[in-house]
Amino acid sequence: xxxxxxxxxxxxxxxxxxxxxxxxxxxxxxxxxxxxxxxxxxxxxxxxxxxxxxxxxxxxxxxxxxxxxxxxxxxxxxxxxxxxxxxxxxxxxxxxxxxxxxxxxxxxxxxxxxxxxxxxxxxxxxxxxxxxxxxxxxxxxxxxxxxxxxxxxxxxxxxxxxxxxxxxxxxxxxxxxxxxxxxxxxxxxxxxxxxxxxxxxxxxxxxxxxxxxxxxxxxxxxxxxxxxxxxxxxxxxxxxxxxxxxxxxxxxxxxxxxxx
Numbered sequence: 726x727x728x729x730x731x732x733x734x735x736x737x738x739x740x741x742x743x744x745x746x747x748x749x750x751x752x753x754x755x756x757x758x759x760x761x762x763x764x765x766x767x768x769x770x771x772x773x774x775x776x777x778x779x780x781x782x783x784x785x786x787x788x789x790x791x792x793x794x795x796x797x798x799x800x801x802x803x804x805x806x807x808x809x810x811x812x813x814x815x816x817x818x819x820x821x822x823x824x825x826x827x828x829x830x831x832x833x834x835x836x837x838x839x840x841x842x843x844x845x846x847x848x849x850x851x852x853x854x855x856x857x858x859x860x861x862x863x864x865x866x867x868x869x870x871x872x873x874x875x876x877x878x879x880x881x882x883x884x885x886x887x888x889x890x891x892x893x894x895x896x897x898x899x900x901x902x903x904x905x906x907x908x909x910x911x912x913x914x915x916x917x918x919x920x921x922x923x924x925x926x927x928x929x930x931x932x933x934x935x936x937x938x939x940x941x942x943x944x945x946x947x948x949x950x951x952x953x954x955x956x957x958x959x960x961x962x963x964x965x966x967x968x969x970x971x972x973x974x975x976x977x978x979x980x981x982x983x984x985x
Contacts (some may be wrong), residue, residue, distance in 0.1 A: 739840035739935050740827060746839065755826060757835060758853030762870060763802075771804065771855045771866045794871055801871035802852060807831040807864070807931070823863035829856050831865025834931045838869070844905060847898060847926040849918075874921035879914040882956050882964050889972045891923065896976025898925040899949075903942045904982050906935045912945045913952035946977070 742748070742757055749756045751768045758766045769775040776782050776795040783801065784794040792805040807830070823829045827836065835854035842848050850870040857864050878895065881887045895917060902909065909916070910932035918926040950970065957965045 739837050740833070742827075742836060743839060743843060753859065754855055754857045756853060756855045757832065758868075759839065759851070762850055762852045763800075763868070765798065766853055766868075768855075770802075770853065770868055773804065776804070801873070803849070803869050803871045805867050805869075807834075807867060823856070823858055823861055826856065829863050829865065830931060831863070831867060832856055834929075834933070835867060837930045837933050837935070840935070841902075841905075841907060841930070846901060846905060846907070847924060848930070849926060849928050872918055872920050872926055875918045875926070877915050878917035878919070878953075879956055881919060882914060882953065883960065885962065885964050887964070887969070889969065891919065891925075892969050892972035893976035893979075894919075894923060894925045896973040896978075897980040898927065899945065900977045900980035902927060903938065903945070904980070906937060908934050908936055908941050909945055910934075912949045914949065914956055915952070917949075946974075 743759075745761065746757055746759055749758075754768065756766070756768065756771075760766070763770070773782075773793050776793065776797075779795075779797075781795045781797055782793060783796050786792040786794070786803075792803050794801065794803050796802075826832060832854055835851050838848050838851040842850050849872055852868040852870060854868075855866045876884075878887075881891070898917075899912070909927060909930065911929060912927070916927060916929045918928055920926065953965055953970075957963070
C-alpha cells in the first residue's frame with residue numbers, strides 16, 4: 726500500500742472502536758469504554774447522583790452540556806452530558822439522530838478522541854461513552870480523564886497571565902493536530918486547555934473528523950482568532966495584540982511539516 730493509501734486507511738480507522746474497547750449493553754443503553762483507562766466502569770459512572778451520594782464530586786463546569794468532575798480509585802474524571810449548540814439546541818436540546826450506533830454524534834466524538842489519544846496527540850483521555858436510544862433518537866454522555874489544574878485559553882486571557890511562550894505553544898499544538906489531518910469543528914478559546922506545566926490540549930471534538938489537509942486548516946485559525954477577539958472585547962484592559970497572534974502563527978509554522 727502506498728503512502729496515500731496508508732493515510733486514507735488511518736482516516737477511516739477512527740470511525741470504528743479500537744481493539745480493546747469494550748461494548749456493554751444495559752437495557753436501552755450501550756456503553757463503549759477503554760478498560761485501560763477505567764477497568765471498573767459500571768452504568769453508575771454515567772449518573773451524577775451516584776457520585777453525589779458517594780461524596781466523590783470535586784467540581785462542575787458549564788458549557789453546551791453540564792460537566793461534573795469526580796474522583797474514584799485515585800483518578801479524577803469528567804462526566805459530560807452531550808448537548809447540541811447554537812439555534813438547533815432550542816429545538817432538540819440533548820437529542821441526536823441515531824441512524825447507526827457508531828454514527829451517533831456522542832459515539833463519534835468518543836471514537837475520534839480515542840483515536841487521537843492513541844496517536845499520542847494531547848487530548849483529555851477518553852474513558853467511555855453511553856448512548857441511550859429511543860427509536861431513531863439518542864442521548865449521550867461522555868467520561869474523560871480530567872486534566873490536572875487545567876485552565877482554558879479563555880480563562881488565561883481574562884486573568885492576563887499569558888506569555889509569548891504560551892502563544893507559541895498553542896500554535897505548535899494546533900499544527901500537530903492539523904499535521905495529523907484532524908479537523909476541529911469548533912476551535913475556540915474555551916476548547917484550548919493548559920495544564921499546570923503549560924502543556925496545551927485541545928478538547929471537544931464533537932463533529933470533528935480526520936481528513937486531508939485543506940482550507941479548513943486556515944478556517945480553524947480564523948475561528949480561534951475570532952473567539953479570542955470576542956473575549957478581549959469584553960475586557961477593560963487589553964490582553965491581546967498582533968504580536969501575540971504572530972507568536973501563535975510562528976509556533977504553528979515551526980511545527981508544520983514541510984512538503985517532501
